[in-house]
Amino acid sequence: MKRIAVIGSSGGNLYNLGGKDPDKLMGEIAAQCASAGVEIGGVQFISASESMDTAKETTSAILYEWSSEDERLLKRSEGTLKEVNQAATEMDMQTAGLIQSGQIDGLIVMSADPERANRLTIEAAAERKIPVVGTGGTSMALISSKGANVIATSGTTGTTNRTRAVSFITSLCKHWGLKFVPVLGSPGTAKLPSSGKPWRRINLKGIMQSSLPGFIAMAIVLALSQIPALKGLSEVFDVMLKALPVVLAVIAAKQISDLDEVSIVAGVIAGALSINGGIIGGIIGGIGAGLLVQFLFVKCVQWKFPMTTVNIVAGGFAGLISGLIMYYLIAPFALQAGEFIKYIINIAISFNPIVAGVIGGLLIWPAILGGVYHAAILPIVLLEMEKTGNSFLGAIDMVGLVMVSAGITLANIIAPRDKGEAAVAAPGFLINMGFGTFVEAAYPFMFSNKWVFAGAICSAGVGGGLVGVFNVRGTAYVPSFMGPFLSNNVIGFMISMAVALLLSLAVTLVANKAARNRKQVAEQNVSAQQSA
Known part of the structure; x- marks a missing residue:
């Protein structure tokens, strides 16, 4: 396995292009190294609190080193820039020693100081002829003049932490003859190869x-x-x-x-x-x-x-x-x-808007439960909104999903089957009403009671029919009280939303009461058997 060292600082121009966030900067390099099968053998990075173009000796700074066990940066020294530069010379000797002993195979340089803080490391790299890649026009020119084997160099303008990291590792792997597939995704998250089958x-x-x-x-x-x-x-x-x-x-x-x-x-x-x-x-x-x-x-x-x-x-x-x-x-x-x-949608609606609304309402719960909603219905909603700013299916979404879910959760706050269900239902109801989303809040109650499930579908069908009656165009994903005012028919949308909510509320209350009665009867039978 090839091992690299990373040296440098937060830089001048680099400071505004990712250098002021060392953890993210090194996280991108570490992600690309992991994909290439390259190990980070050491880091000496000076992070100043401002751009090096304006920094003074009294500017606060931090010297970072690399923890191989945790695979992250650790603070080694903290103080003024003058003090941190002095501490950096000790690390410079250590990094140079690793290169001279053959433990480092390549060097990444970012806005380094080849005359002072990184002098020994650069001299060792030049002596061993290990490949060097980096950014920072002035520093890279000086490094080249010292005889280092610079295989790729660039300024920092227009670059990002990710593009620099990909460039560094691509150049090194090409030099070594290693296969490298860059990765996408933020460090610490699932990553995807950036080549192959994008x-x-x-x-x-x-x-x-x-x-x-x-x-x-x-x-x-x-x-x-x-x-x-x-x-x-x-x-x-x-x-x-x-x-x-x-x-x-x-x-x-x-x-x-x-x-x-x-x-x-x-x-x-x-x-x-x-x-x-x-x-x-x-x-x-x-x-x-x-x-x-x-x-x-x-x-x-x-x-x-x-x-x-x-x-x-x-x-x-x-x-x-x-x-x-x-x-x-x-x-x-x-x-x-x-x-x-x-x-096509408009033809179906104009042919019989009530039937279209009922069908849409009846199918919208099966669609979201079957994973079809976001793949098929949401794109159609957005296509409708592109032209008019609101949508027939968007109105059915608010009425048939959000309001029905709100009715089910409200019923379980008012009269739940079990006392603990009220605590589960309350957040869902508030999100339904306050944000026009999170219809999944009704799932536990729908899946545990077939009458609640059937009531949800029927309530959505009735609500969808009313959307057709009033020829409403609207949207979900907004607070419920705003929904009607974003539609083409404020009163019609309010009536449709209220009916769907109240109907699902009533069905759920009845279903919950029946469930409680059955539970009481069962408990009484068990008690009677025990007494006998």
């Missing part, structure tokens, strides 16, 4: 769920624009409508490549050029940008481009290529696909 990371459900706050914000702006004094917000709504594809593109690009700001920039560029394709266009553009970001990033690193250039090419070109393809080739078809889906 399309496996495409998760439409995740993209839709993550983008939901944008749609809710748009719905709120639409509702506020209906107030005479706030009519000017209608222009804001139009702007937000155009921004939705950008939101989806950014989420999609970051989901696939997860290269921090690089993937975000690519997603913004692709999304801006995918606006004419609607939200479907934004998703496709973002997916394309994410795939290209990863491909171009890895290739540019392998070609030994400077890190700043790698980020520019990966972020800028990936977004531009994907966006231009969307703009000129795919956007019109993506827009038509979305319009066709909405057209």
